[in-house]
Amino acid sequence: MNNPLKIIAMIPARYEASRFPGKLLKDLNGKTVITRTYEAAKNTELFEEVYVVTDSDEIFAEINKNGGKAIKSNKEHECGSDRIAEAVQDMDVDIVVNVQGDEPFIDKDSLAKLLVVFREDDASAIDLASLKTALSESDEITNPNNVKVITNKNDFAMYFSRFPIPYPRNTDAQVTYFKHLGIYAFRKQALIDFYNLPMLSLESAEKIEAIRFLEYGKNIKMVETQMQTIGIDTPEDLDKAREIWSN
Numbered sequence: 001m002n003n004p005l006k007i008i009a010m011i012p013a014r015y016e017a018s019r020f021p022g023k024l025l026k027d028l029n030g031k032t033v034i035t036r037t038y039e040a041a042k043n044t045e046l047f048e049e050v051y052v053v054t055d056s057d058e059i060f061a062e063i064n065k066n067g068g069k070a071i072k073s074n075k076e077h078e079c080g081s082d083r084i085a086e087a088v089q090d091m092d093v094d095i096v097v098n099v100q101g102d103e104p105f106i107d108k109d110s111l112a113k114l115l116v117v118f119r120e121d122d123a124s125a126i127d128l129a130s131l132k133t134a135l136s137e138s139d140e141i142t143n144p145n146n147v148k149v150i151t152n153k154n155d156f157a158m159y160f161s162r163f164p165i166p167y168p169r170n171t172d173a174q175v176t177y178f179k180h181l182g183i184y185a186f187r188k189q190a191l192i193d194f195y196n197l198p199m200l201s202l203e204s205a206e207k208i209e210a211i212r213f214l215e216y217g218k219n220i221k222m223v224e225t226q227m228q229t230i231g232i233d234t235p236e237d238l239d240k241a242r243e244i245w246s247n
Contacts, residue, residue: 005094005118007185009047010087011037012080013101015056019233024059024101026238029245031066033232034059036104036245038068044108046115047097053087079209081184085195088188094118096191098184102232104241110225114185117221122154127190127218130157130210131181131225140179147180147208149222157220160208178222180210181229190218 013024013034024034031039034052041050052063053071063070077083080098088096095118099106110131117129132149135141141148144162151157159165160180168175186194194212203211213220232238 006092007047007095007097007115008088008091008093009041009050009097009099010084011041011050011052011099011101012083013052013054013056013059014083015054015059017102017233020235020238023232023238025062026232028104028238029242032062033104033238033241034062034101035066035068037099037101037106038063038066040104040106041099042068044106044111046108046111050099051087052101053083055083081186081191081209082195084186085191089192089195091188093188096186096188098182098186100182100229100231103229104232105230105244107225107227110223110227111183113223113225114183117223118185118187122221125156125219126187126221128184128186128213129221129223130184131227132178132222133181133225133227135177135179141177147182147210149178149180149210151178151222155222155224157210157214157222159214160206160210162206162208178224180208180222181225181227183229184210193218 017023025032028036038052051069051071054060055073060070060072071087073083084098114129140146141164147160148165149157149160150165197216200215202215232241
């Protein structure tokens, strides 16, 4: 019988954000965005523990004040995965799920599907898993802010790009384009490896951290979902989130 996996969620939370500084501490119908996200992750009941890992004294205090668990980052990091890796390196865990701090509308079913892959027949080949969702509109496919992913027949990622992939030279080919959703479930060792490995040229060119795993030979299992993420990147996004929360 397989031993149960110890699964935790980590929410990386920077105070500074280029497009919307301080957004995680903005009010979302009576609670801050980061508190709403933390509580949503807890309420899925998929994780043994949920932590916010942050470089901000204000966010650290906010989570503790509301009875949550927060970890203070020791230093600045280039991305959320680095911040999480620093936090978990001395923890006894198997799977670490990266939950975005600015996405309080967490879809439990999609997260559950993501975690199931670590119990399937090819689980031993999986270093990390992530989500993808189909794109149908041409402007969504060509939008460089939407990271696209292509997979092999076993749903392992072959490449990620801001460019539409595959290129439709044969317009009669029946191809579905997939957007990569930036929610990851890592084996702990894959996350530590990521933290210790330098960025290579493809990741640098595309500015997509998932490419680093591919460049170093890690296997990323992609799981299809119909979930549409609702991130808060601008004040207008926050207004939309408040409206959704009220309904």
